Amino acid sequence: MTLTTEGLTKTFGGVRAVSGANVAIKEGRVNGLIGPNGSGKTTFFNLVTGLIRPDSGRVLHQGRDITGWSPHRIAHAGLGRTFQLCRIFPRMSVLDNMLVAVRRTRLRELLAGTRATAEVERARHWLHRMGIDHLETAEARHLSYGQQKLLELAAVFMGDPGLVLLDEPAGGVNPALIDRISALVRDLNAEGRTFLVVEHNMDMVMNMCDHVIVFDRGAPISEGTPQAVQADPRVLEAYLGV
Numbered sequence: 574m575t576l577t578t579e580g581l582t583k584t585f586g587g588v589r590a591v592s593g594a595n596v597a598i599k600e601g602r603v604n605g606l607i608g609p610n611g612s613g614k615t616t617f618f619n620l621v622t623g624l625i626r627p628d629s630g631r632v633l634h635q636g637r638d639i640t641g642w643s644p645h646r647i648a649h650a651g652l653g654r655t656f657q658l659c660r661i662f663p664r665m666s667v668l669d670n671m672l673v674a675v676r677r678t679r680l681r682e683l684l685a686g687t688r689a690t691a692e693v694e695r696a697r698h699w700l701h702r703m704g705i706d707h708l709e710t711a712e713a714r715h716l717s718y719g720q721q722k723l724l725e726l727a728a729v730f731m732g733d734p735g736l737v738l739l740d741e742p743a744g745g746v747n748p749a750l751i752d753r754i755s756a757l758v759r760d761l762n763a764e765g766r767t768f769l770v771v772e773h774n775m776d777m778v779m780n781m782c783d784h785v786i787v788f789d790r791g792a793p794i795s796e797g798t799p800q801a802v803q804a805d806p807r808v809l810e811a812y813l814g815v
């Protein structure tokens with residue numbers, strides 16, 4: 574297993590956002606994480622990537638306990654993520670956004686114009702793969718929303734993650750770009766990277782994922798192939814809220 578959570582729990586005030594979640598993500602798959610609004614998917618991502626600390630439970634990555642690690646350390650260990658609302662530096666160039674992704678602690682150097690050649694090469698490689706290399710010198714705020722999403726995705730790969738968590742990659746994106754992102758994820762998966770994708774666009778989930786985990790009230794209630802979870806009455810119940 575590349576990622577395992579054991580009894581992961583987080584309460585906000587009276588709300589149990591994540592409630593004793595036991596999740597096991599096998600290496601090599603594109604995994605979908607779906608569930609009704611408020612079922613705890615984003616909180617689960619935030620717990621796994623160290624943005625928030627659990628009240629109880631553990632997170633294991635490649636068998637190592639990473640509970641309570643800082644987001645930076647977790648990213649460094651090979652677990653990358655994107656955010657529901659794209660996170661980039663709007664007034665920085667596309668290329669510099671790529672470089673800060675791996676050198677957050679050396680931001681000052683970057684602003685002073687010092688760039689490591691190997692990192693620039695790597696940044697260009699990923700920008701090319703996402704199809705936005707021609708925008709290298711543009712300020713990120715001038716990119717379309719879809720292009721900004723591709724930039725965020727490219728930046729995640731600067732950390733060379735083996736496991737990538739994507740939070741709503743199709744959100745606010747046009748159908749052509751959804752297809753392109755799906756194809757990219759499939760290609761990157763074929764090259765050995767594992768994905769865990771929170772997504773409300775069911776067509777995308779069904780086309781892109783090998784395995785789907787369904788959350789309801791802070792914990793998984795069903796998992797299996799996209800076809801199997803679609804046919805599971807518990808999943809329908811969760812979505813209908815009965």
Ligand SMILES: Nc1ncnc2c1ncn2[C@@H]1O[C@H](COP(=O)(O)OP(=O)(O)OP(=O)(O)O)[C@@H](O)[C@H]1O
Nearest residue numbers: 585588589590608609610611612613614615616617
């Ligand atoms: N920082 C917070 N403070 C208070 N309550 C929160 C906080 N974050 C999440 N919650 C609550 O925890 C529950 C789970 O929210 P979460 O955003 O994880 O669900 P989700 O499955 O990602 O939802 P969506 O699909 O709508 O994005 C919700 O009831 C939400 O209101």
